[in-house]
Amino acid sequence: MFDRKMADLRQKYWKKYLPLLVAQGARTGDPYNYYSVHLVDADRNRYQLIGHRKHVTTIARWDYDTECYLNGQRISIAKLDAMQTEIIHHRHYGPIRFSGILSFSFNYRTRLIYLKTLINRGKGLLVSLFFADKELKSRDRMVLLNLLVDEYIQQRPSRLHTGMTLDEVIEMLYGQLWYKHIRNEEFRRKIQLLLKSLTITGELAQKEMHYYVQPKAVAAISDFEKEEQRIKQQEKMQRNFVRLMLVISASTVLITLALLGMAGVIDLHKVWAALRDLNPLSMLMKLI
Numbered sequence: 001m002f003d004r005k006m007a008d009l010r011q012k013y014w015k016k017y018l019p020l021l022v023a024q025g026a027r028t029g030d031p032y033n034y035y036s037v038h039l040v041d042a043d044r045n046r047y048q049l050i051g052h053r054k055h056v057t058t059i060a061r062w063d064y065d066t067e068c069y070l071n072g073q074r075i076s077i078a079k080l081d082a083m084q085t086e087i088i089h090h091r092h093y094g095p096i097r098f099s100g101i102l103s104f105s106f107n108y109r110t111r112l113i114y115l116k117t118l119i120n121r122g123k124g125l126l127v128s129l130f131f132a133d134k135e136l137k138s139r140d141r142m143v144l145l146n147l148l149v150d151e152y153i154q155q156r157p158s159r160l161h162t163g164m165t166l167d168e169v170i171e172m173l174y175g176q177l178w179y180k181h182i183r184n185e186e187f188r189r190k191i192q193l194l195l196k197s198l199t200i201t202g203e204l205a206q207k208e209m210h211y212y213v214q215p216k217a218v219a220a221i222s223d224f225e226k227e228e229q230r231i232k233q234q235e236k237m238q239r240n241f242v243r244l245m246l247v248i249s250a251s252t253v254l255i256t257l258a259l260l261g262m263a264g265v266i267d268l269h270k271v272w273a274a275l276r277d278l279n280p281l282s283m284l285m286k287l288i
Helices: 002-023 077-082 101-110 112-131 141-154 166-177 184-200 216-262 268-276 280-287
Strands: 033-040 046-053 056-063 073-075 084-091 094-098 204-207 210-213
Touching: 002 033, 002 046, 002 077, 002 101, 056 077, 084 101, 094 101, 094 112, 101 112, 141 166, 141 184, 141 210, 141 216, 166 184, 184 204, 184 210
Parallel strands: none
Antiparallel strands: 033 046, 033 084, 046 056, 056 073, 084 094, 204 210
């Protein structure tokens, strides 16, 4: 019952927004402000929305042999809704992605994701102003590999192949970092060097201009996480050991003072009064 109601709700919004998505598409819209709708069916065939007129929706299927979209085919709203969907709003500062028609409808009316993007861009400009010349941790070899594995697993409907080009990797990192790196050429060479390094060690495979994730990448990430966990455990043990030594040293001092007090060598009341009235500033001046 719940699934049926959700399907009816999605189809309602599809009927409402399909004219907008087609009218402001890549072919007829502003090149810096247009929509594209990508679909995947149960057989993992990939489609793109190309037309909608009255109650007829037209989609084009991606052909992997010719690497282009074939002539369109007509489908119903119900069949369209049954597919996995990704709606992309292409803006001059980068694409904004929606995982379905409900997400698109909510953000189109509330503009929440656009406000979030504006805040992120503002934060990015501020961070870039102060930290653009510093090394970025996201360029780390294993972190980059982890991002590529996540991207491979997600397989968004708009991705037409499992490989990624250098430009796509850089675009993905820019999205992760929120801001542009001032040293663009240095950044590009560093990412290319990391990709080639991962290719040599077998975590990635390169075919023409694309890099493909290999099964060895999962094992490499697992080993890296185990090593990180081991290092953290060692650091924790070292901190605990230092704390223990401090406690033992303090206990030894207290026991020594107590024994000296019992032997009448020192007056514990005077020692306690001196410690209580101790002024850190005066002590510092005396040391100086």
